Amino acid sequence: MKVAVIGAGAVGLFVAASLKQQGAEVALYLKNQQEQSLFENEGIYLYKKNQKTIITDIQMNPSNTKDFDGVIVCVKSYQVEQVLLDYKHVGHRHTNWLFLQNGMGHLEWIETMTSPTYVGVVEYGLLKEKEQKNRVSVKGEGRIKIAPFRGTSSAGKAEWESLFNQDVWTVLWRDDYQEMLESKLILNACINPLTALLHVRNGELVENGHYKQAMRSCFTEIIEALERSDREEKWVEVERLCKDTKENQSSMLTDLIHKRPLELDAIVGYILKRGETRGILMPTLQLVYTMLKGKQKALNKKS
Amino acid sequence: MKVAVIGAGAVGLFVAASLKQQGAEVALYLKNQQEQSLFENEGIYLYKKNQKTIITDIQMNPSNTKDFDGVIVCVKSYQVEQVLLDYKHVGHRHTNWLFLQNGMGHLEWIETMTSPTYVGVVEYGLLKEKEQKNRVSVKGEGRIKIAPFRGTSSAGKAEWESLFNQDVWTVLWRDDYQEMLESKLILNACINPLTALLHVRNGELVENGHYKQAMRSCFTEIIEALERSDREEKWVEVERLCKDTKENQSSMLTDLIHKRPLELDAIVGYILKRGETRGILMPTLQLVYTMLKGKQKALNKKS
Numbered sequence: 005m006k007v008a009v010i011g012a013g014a015v016g017l018f019v020a021a022s023l024k025q026q027g028a029e030v031a032l033y034l035k036n037q038q039e040q041s042l043f044e045n046e047g048i049y050l051y052k053k054n055q056k057t058i059i060t061d062i063q064m065n066p067s068n069t070k071d072f073d074g075v076i077v078c079v080k081s082y083q084v085e086q087v088l089l090d091y092k093h094v095g096h097r098h099t100n101w102l103f104l105q106n107g108m109g110h111l112e113w114i115e116t117m118t119s120p121t122y123v124g125v126v127e128y129g130l131l132k133e134k135e136q137k138n139r140v141s142v143k144g145e146g147r148i149k150i151a152p153f154r155g156t157s158s159a160g161k162a163e164w165e166s167l168f169n170q171d172v173w174t175v176l177w178r179d180d181y182q183e184m185l186e187s188k189l190i191l192n193a194c195i196n197p198l199t200a201l202l203h204v205r206n207g208e209l210v211e212n213g214h215y216k217q218a219m220r221s222c223f224t225e226i227i228e229a230l231e232r233s234d235r236e237e238k239w240v241e242v243e244r245l246c247k248d249t250k251e252n253q254s255s256m257l258t259d260l261i262h263k264r265p266l267e268l269d270a271i272v273g274y275i276l277k278r279g280e281t282r283g284i285l286m287p288t289l290q291l292v293y294t295m296l297k298g299k300q301k302a303l304n305k306k307s
Numbered sequence: 308m309k310v311a312v313i314g315a316g317a318v319g320l321f322v323a324a325s326l327k328q329q330g331a332e333v334a335l336y337l338k339n340q341q342e343q344s345l346f347e348n349e350g351i352y353l354y355k356k357n358q359k360t361i362i363t364d365i366q367m368n369p370s371n372t373k374d375f376d377g378v379i380v381c382v383k384s385y386q387v388e389q390v391l392l393d394y395k396h397v398g399h400r401h402t403n404w405l406f407l408q409n410g411m412g413h414l415e416w417i418e419t420m421t422s423p424t425y426v427g428v429v430e431y432g433l434l435k436e437k438e439q440k441n442r443v444s445v446k447g448e449g450r451i452k453i454a455p456f457r458g459t460s461s462a463g464k465a466e467w468e469s470l471f472n473q474d475v476w477t478v479l480w481r482d483d484y485q486e487m488l489e490s491k492l493i494l495n496a497c498i499n500p501l502t503a504l505l506h507v508r509n510g511e512l513v514e515n516g517h518y519k520q521a522m523r524s525c526f527t528e529i530i531e532a533l534e535r536s537d538r539e540e541k542w543v544e545v546e547r548l549c550k551d552t553k554e555n556q557s558s559m560l561t562d563l564i565h566k567r568p569l570e571l572d573a574i575v576g577y578i579l580k581r582g583e584t585r586g587i588l589m590p591t592l593q594l595v596y597t598m599l600k601g602k603q604k605a606l607n608k609k610s
Contacts (some may be wrong), residue, residue, distance in 0.1 A: 298517030
C-alpha cells in the first residue's frame with residue numbers, strides 16, 4: 005500500500021516512521037524546504053524504549069500524487085483548512101483519508117470531503133526535538149484509535165486494517181467517531197490548557213490539591229457543555245491520564261514554550277461554542293481560554 | 308517624636324528612611340539577626356529620582372520600648388497576627404499605632420487593639436533589592452493615605468500630622484477607612500493576582516486585549532462582592548493605575564518570583580469571603596485564587 009503523510013510534527017514523524025518500519029511505501033509532505041533536505045539527507049530518527057532507529061527512503065514532497073491508497077493528515081487542527089486547499093490533488097477519488105488531530109474544531113473543515121474519510125486520536129506521548137527537526141521520541145506508549153467519519157465502506161476499512169501492523173504500533177478501531185473524539189477532547193481540555201497556563205507537567209495537576217481543584221472546575225463545565233452523563237467515569241479517566249503521563253509535557257505547553265500557535269480553538273473554543281449554543285455559563289473555561297489567548301498574543305508580539 | 312517601624316520590607320524601609328530624613332527619631336524592628344548587622348553597619352540605601360541617600364543612625368531592635376509616640380506596622384498582612392503577639396510591649400497605652408497593609412484581611416486582627424489605631428494604604432511604587440536587603444527604590448511617586456480606625460482622637464491625629472513632613476513624602480488623611488481600604492483593595496485585587504498568574508508587568512493587563520478581558524471578569528465579581536455602586540468610576544481607576552505603573556512589577560508577582568508567601572487571603576480571600584456571605588458566585592476570582600494557591604504550594608515544595 006502506498007501512503008502519504010502530510011505534516012512533519014511529532015505525530016507525522018511517528019506515523020511516517022511506523023508505516024515505513026512495517027514495510028509500507030511512504031511519502032512525507034512538508035512545507036519547509038530546509039527541513040526537506042534534512043529529511044532527504046538524514047531520514048527520520050525514531051527513539052523508542054532506549055532504542056534509536058534511523059528510517060530512510062521516505063519520499064519527500066513527490067509531485068506524482070494520484071496513486072496513494074491512503075493519506076494521513078497529521079498537521080495541527082488549525083492547519084487542516086489550509087491543508088485541504090493545498091493538498092486536494094493528493095490522491096484519487098477512492099483514496100482513504102485519515103485525520104489525526106486534537107480537539108474537534110477540524111470537523112467542520114473535513115465535512116465537505118468527497119473521498120472516504122476517517123478520523124483518529126493519537127494516545128502516544130510523542131515529543132519532537134526543537135533543534136533537530138527530524139527526530140521524534142516516544143515518551144509514552146499508547147494507541148492510535150480510528151473511526152469512520154464520512155463516505156467510508158467496509159472494503160476501505162479492510163484496506164486500512166491490512167496496512168497497520170500491530171507489531172509496530174497499536175491501532176484500534178472504533179465505530180462512533182463522535183464518542184471517540186469527545187472522550188479525547190475531555191482529556192485534552194482538562195489537561196492541556198491548565199498545564200500551559202500554570203507551566204507544569206501533567207502529573208502536577210493531580211499532585212497539587214489546588215491545581216486539581218482548578219482542573220475539577222474546568223471539568224465540571226466541560227461535562228455540562230458536552231451534555232455527558234458519565235461524569236464520574238470521565239473524571240477517573242482524567243485523573244488516571246495525569247498520573248500515567250505525570251512526567252509528560254502537554255502538547256499545548258510545548259507549543260507555548262516553542263512560541264507556536266496553540267490548539268485553543270479546536271479544544272477549548274469548540275467546547276465553549278457547544279456550551280454557548282445551549283446558553284450554559286462557563287466562566288472558568290472562559291477565563292482559561294482568555295488568559296491563554298493573551299499569552300499567545302504576547303508571545304507573537306515578542307517574537 | 309519617637310517612632311518605631313516594625314518590618315524591614317520595601318514599605319518599612321521607605322517609611323523608616325523618610326521619617327529619619329525629616330528628622331524624627333526612628334527605631335526599626337526586624338527579625339533576622341544577619342540583616343540587623345547589615346542595617347547597623349551600612350544603614351538604609353534609599354534610591355529616589357536617580358538620587359541615592361544613605362540613612363544611618365536608625366536604632367535597631369531597641370529593648371527599651373515604652374517611650375514611642377507612634378508605631379508603624381509595615382509587615383505583610385499575613386504577619387500582622389504574629390506581630391501583635393510579639394510586639395505588644397512596644398509603646399505605651401497612648402502610643403498611636405498605624406497599620407500599612409495591602410488588602411483588608413488584617414482588620415480582624417487589629418480590631419482588638421486597645422491603643423489608638425490608624426490604618427493606611429501605600430500608593431508608592433517601592434522595590435526592595437533581593438540580594439541587598441538594606442536597599443529600597445522608589446519606582447513610582449505616590450502618596451500614603453491614612454484614616455482613623457479605632458480609639459483615635461483629634462489630638463492623636465494632630466500628633467501624626469506634625470510628624471509627616473510633606474516635603475519628604477506625601478501623606479494624605481481620610482475620614483472613612485472602609486472606603487479608603489476598599490478602593491485600594493479593588494485595585495490590588497484586579498492587578499496583583501493576574502500579574503502574578505500571568506507573569507506580566509502591570510501595563511500588559513490593559514495593553515493586551517485578552518488580559519484586559521480577564522481583568523474585567525475579575526473586576527465585575529469584585530464590584531459585586533463588595534456591593535459597590537460606582538462600577539465604571541472604579542474601572543477607570545483600575546485602567547489608569549495599570550497605565551501609570553505600566554513598567555512596575557506588582558508586589559504579588561515580586562513575592563511569587565522571590566518565593567515568598569503571597570498576600571492572597573488579605574486580598575482575594577477577603578473578597579471571596581465577603582461575596583460568599585451574600586451567596587454570590589465568583590467563579591473567575593475563585594479560579595485565580597485556586598491557581599495562585601497552587602503556585603504558592605508548588606514553590607514551597609521546591610524550595
